[in-house]
Amino acid sequence: WGSEKNKFIGYQQQLTLSVNLSGLTAIVPVDYYRVRFYPKATKRARLLPSEQIMALGVTSGEQLETFLLQNNHHIDLSTARHLARLYIEESAIEGVNPDVAFTQMCLETGFLRFGGDVDSQQHNYCGLGVTGKGEKGLSFIDSRTGVRAHIQHLKAYASTENLNTVLVDERFRFVERGSAEEIVDLTGKWATDKQYDKKIRSLLQRLGQIESRL
Numbered sequence: 001w002g003s004e005k006n007k008f009i010g011y012q013q014q015l016t017l018s019v020n021l022s023g024l025t026a027i028v029p030v031d032y033y034r035v036r037f038y039p040k041a042t043k044r045a046r047l048l049p050s051e052q053i054m055a056l057g058v059t060s061g062e063q064l065e066t067f068l069l070q071n072n073h074h075i076d077l078s079t080a081r082h083l084a085r086l087y088i089e090e091s092a093i094e095g096v097n098p099d100v101a102f103t104q105m106c107l108e109t110g111f112l113r114f115g116g117d118v119d120s121q122q123h124n125y126c127g128l129g130v131t132g133k134g135e136k137g138l139s140f141i142d143s144r145t146g147v148r149a150h151i152q153h154l155k156a157y158a159s160t161e162n163l164n165t166v167l168v169d170e171r172f173r174f175v176e177r178g179s180a181e182e183i184v185d186l187t188g189k190w191a192t193d194k195q196y197d198k199k200i201r202s203l204l205q206r207l208g209q210i211e212s213r214l
Helices: 061-071 077-094 098-109 143-158 196-208
Strands: 009-021 024-037
Touching (some): 061 077, 061 098, 077 098, 098 143, 098 196
């Protein structure tokens, strides 16, 4: 029989039974059986990153580093891998969505190009303390501390729960706790840019398209 919309191909075969009657062998039709062949699945279902700030991430460290490298060819693999690992680790400690945090970092730093009021030596990955009037904002001793401050500031906005790490975000106390549970709520609070959440959402969608080699 023909295949139905390419869902399967197959064939049918008549089974026979040999019966010995008085020294004579008779071939008796018994039944038909049918075999169907289904196409093998080639791709796993892809989960889209959540816009909730306090949530689990759905992308791997490899996807984060690939996303960064694809958008900034002037940084090396070790730098991208190190930062991706820090965001996953620090986000897990506080229950923050690493996909949101990482894409926000990409937006705020121009994929680590910086070039604005903040420079790379400050380890300030989210514009903490930057007013847009030439104020350089906060500086941190190393990249982990800078990432931790970013994660703590996101948690300040998205949750009323206590921190699980020692406070390093000097602006934590200025935040109205629990006032921004999703990225849409960050517009007008984290940044005055009216397109702020849309820009993060666009980056999240692009991140969700990154294929992992794992």
